[in-house]
Amino acid sequence: MRSILPPLTLSLTLLATTPFSGFLHPAYSVPTNHISSKNIPSSKQQVIRATLKNGLRVIIIKNNLAPVVTAQVNYLAGSNQTPKGFPGTAHALEHMMFRGSKGLDKDQLAIIGAQLGGSYNAFTTEHVTQYYYTAPAEDLDVILKIEALRMNGLSLNAADWDKERGAIEQEVSRDLSNPIYKYVSELQKILFKDTPYEHDALGTRPSFDKTTVQDLREFYETYYTPNNAILVISGDIDPQKTLATVKQNFSSLPRKNLPKQTSFKLKPIKAKTLHFPTDLPAGLITMAWRMPGEKSSDYAAATIMSDVISSQREKLYGLVPQGKALSADFEYIPKGNTGFGVAIAAFPKNRNYQSLLNEVQTILRYFHENGVPAELVEAAKRKEIASLKFSANSITGLASSWSNALAFQELNSPDDMIAALKAVTPEKVNQLAKRILKPEEAITAILTPEDSGNPLSKKGYGGAESFASIPDKPVPLPEWADKALKKLNIPKASPLPTDITLKNGIRLIVQPINVSDTISVFGAIRQNSSLQEEKDKEGISDITDEMFKYGTKTYDRLTFRKQIDDIAADINTGSEFSLSVLTPYFDRGMQLLADSELNPSFKQENLDIVKSQTAQSLKGLYQSPGYHFDRSVAKAVNPINDPSLRQPVPEKVMKLTLNDLENFYQQSFRPDLATIVVAGNITPEKAKATVEKYFGSWKAKGVRPNLDLPQRPNSKTSYIHVPDKSAVQSSVALVESIPLNVYHPDHYALNLGNEILSGGFAGRFYKDLRVKTGYVYNVNSSFDWSRTRAGYNISFGADPDKVDLARKAALKDLQAMQTQPVSEHELQLAKASLLRSIPLQRSSIDKLASQYLTFSELGLPLDTPQRSAQIYYRMSAGDIRKAFKTWIRIDDLAQITKGPINQK
Secondary structure (H helix, E strand, O other), rough: EOOOOOOOOOOOOOOOOOOOOOOOOOOOOOOOOOOOOOOOOOOEEEEEEOOOOOOEEEEEEEEEOOOOOEEEEEEOOOOOHOOOOOOOOOHHHHOOOOOOEEEEHHHHHHHHHHHHEEEEEEEEEEOOOEEEEEEEEHHHHHHHHHHHHHHOOOOOHHHEEEEEEEHHHHHHHHHHOOOHHHHHHHHHHHHHHHHHHHHOOOOOOOHHHHHHHHHHHHHHHHOOOOOHEEEEEEOOOHHHHHHHHHHHHHHHOOOOOOOOOOOOOOOOOOEEEEEEEEEEOEEEEEEEEEEEEEOOOOOOOOOHHHHHOOOOOOOHHHOOOOOOOEEEEEEEEOOOOEEEEEEEEEHHHHHHOOHHHHHHHHHHHHHHOOOOOOOHHHHHHHHHHHHHHHHEEEEEHHHHHHHHHHOOOOOOOOOOOHHHHHHOOHHHHHHHHHHOOOOOOOOEEEEEEOOOOOOOOOOOOOOOOOOOOOOOOOOOOHHHHHHOOOOOOOOOOOOOOOEEEEEOEEEEEEEEOOOOOOOEEEEOOOOOHHHOOOOOOOOHHHHHHHHHHHEEEOOOOHHHHHHHHHHEEEEEOOOEEEEEEEEEHHHHHHHHHHHHHHHHHOOOOHHHHHHHHHHHHHHOOOOHHHHHHHHHHHHHHHHOOOOOOOOOOHHHOOOOOHOOOOOOHHOOOOOOOHEEEEEEEHHHHHHHHHHHHHHOOOOOOOOOOOOOOOOOOOOOOOEEEEOOOOOOEEEEEEEEEOOOOOOOOOOHHHHHHHHHHHHHHHHHHHHHHOOOOOOOEEEEEEEEEOOEEEEEEEEEOHHHHHHHHHHHHHHHHHHHHHHOOHHHHHHHHHHHHHHHHHHHHOOHHHHHHHHHHHHHHHOOOOHHHHHHHHHHHHHHHHHHHHHHHHHHHHHOOOEEEEOOOOOO
């Protein structure tokens, strides 16, 4: 649960990891026409709409992608409706909605959430607070019952708020440790001074300190009412039966009189320049302007304007391939009645930013004075409209598109946004650019990296401590929940895809899915730079991936992007590649994808730019706290000369040659290491024919490399503190290596045990480190499995004075897994969670494809989920205790902490 601040999607993955190898493909003719935005039809789904007598608006959309359902309750209240001086009230209430209601206490709610096996959470914005559940479709009745109980009978007691206040203040600390959050917070104060938008929906520690449970109750009783809510349900359901269930659960809830919305007036803005220190590996230049909100009639035009400015065919992004910026983008963050747009460019640490700032100012001034190209307006319209069709490829995404339209944009349906996009003209966009992008109203900011100091090695914390374990007691569920969830079932097997190996070694996996008129392609070439890069050639894999952005031997960079725009497609290229395209243009999309993968343009002048960018980025990265934290984790679990610890040296990167690049491409981009997943409105026969047509000429040369890292010895305890001057909260990782691999049968018992420890709101870690104590905002644990290795990681964020308390509580829970069998109640809960989660892995085409690629990478069969279900179903508490006692070495856990310098 958290306040959602729309993130600035800065392109700060400064070191991409994407190598590939390919071969010449016959040239082909350029089509003379392209899709018109007017000819892209609106997505058609089976939709039922209703408004209950109490005012609750209901939208039900059928989507048979998977036996899964998503329910989203949107309350039309957020931080803008909170009392003056209490900006976090809506966010605090969001947290308390998980603390129980009449007929369903907090423990029961956590247990039900775990048994459902899906995801359930919430977020708060300025105008809307959304609560969402995604679970097996058979459990929709349970989800609706929960939301009906919370809508009218929230418990809200002072004791629960006192505990939750500690957790929410940890969330504030976490965000205040983020330099981007601090920048955006200051930006909002300037752009929206003396309006509700001046503060983010997160809230502040002082406001939470003075917030009482009565304040929360008043807000709840004022705004949490059926006539102030929109319920959106999508999934593999019967719409008519679903509507009947909604009426059964919600019709009796009373409506309330809502207060009138207060208006506000935005004040004039004067240009200003801000400076912020950061812990980022690169510096950032930003220029921000106030822009229309998503409820504005100008929202569609503002979206298109943003898309054009950020287009890879435009001058702002062009700073990157020219070597003038490490990354560049334009982000549009709408916020209801207003919003802002930010031009962003990254520069190397310890470099003067003035010339780059001048470039960005010149580019944005040109857009302000001259407008944008009409051709790119049409291309952006096609892309935006086509992207709405892809929402049907995710059950959650489909629900979100309707929630966005109705709750956030105050439209009647997503089709209204399509109509608004179609109506956008170049003239409208240019008028908007003239009105908004005024130099005299730009808020410029320079975010400059600062040194926080090198990691400090200290004496280990002493390994395990002796704790008395207190096993959790079973929580009796309400009869309606117990009846629905009590029986433990192995999920029905899903149809397997067509899985074939082409003559040149490509593994092709095809899954026909007819939920939209689209096709998605996902591909990966199995690589391991630690083993494939020659000595003193470290970094060549990253550079190879970066070179794909310069186009192909058939098309230069700009012409290639135009071909993609002409068919309203999305293409990503490199060692991991993808294509999203409307069904009629699948053939053309695959032509372009293959041209990039098999026929990249490697030129000396471009290589010189990429080498320079990479070397500069590395220098900044190696001085950043985030790097030192990750590096310390890696060193803690690997022996000193392990191949995985190899890393590029900036000076040696600059010596890499075009011959090095071409050799790595030829040796590492092999069809016999490639997997391609095709999913969507297509037959296996058509997919196979098209892939063979464009990728069939790709041939492997030489011996297939061994890409498996060697086994490693057990890691030992250590303690490292990474100073971070900009952080308020400490980030902590407790890690160790495990002498297992993904094929070892005990990995199932460890996974099931980890579900007991870290399985969402019902997990032991969450209950003991957050709910009972408020030491942390969030805590997670996970196992990392590969073909030859495994590792264990517990991670959390806490104020410096709570780190030791949180660590002790975590180790207490971990030791209990070794000394006592888990209770039958916990065992059944964990099994239910894992078994019910299996259908959710197919709830979007992206998830499904990612799963197939993971199985291919690990050498696992595609029916692994079904095989795993059988094993989990039969597993005993003794199996879990034995596995944790055998393989988890509490004495050997290393602790790596990143945070304030005065860390104890």
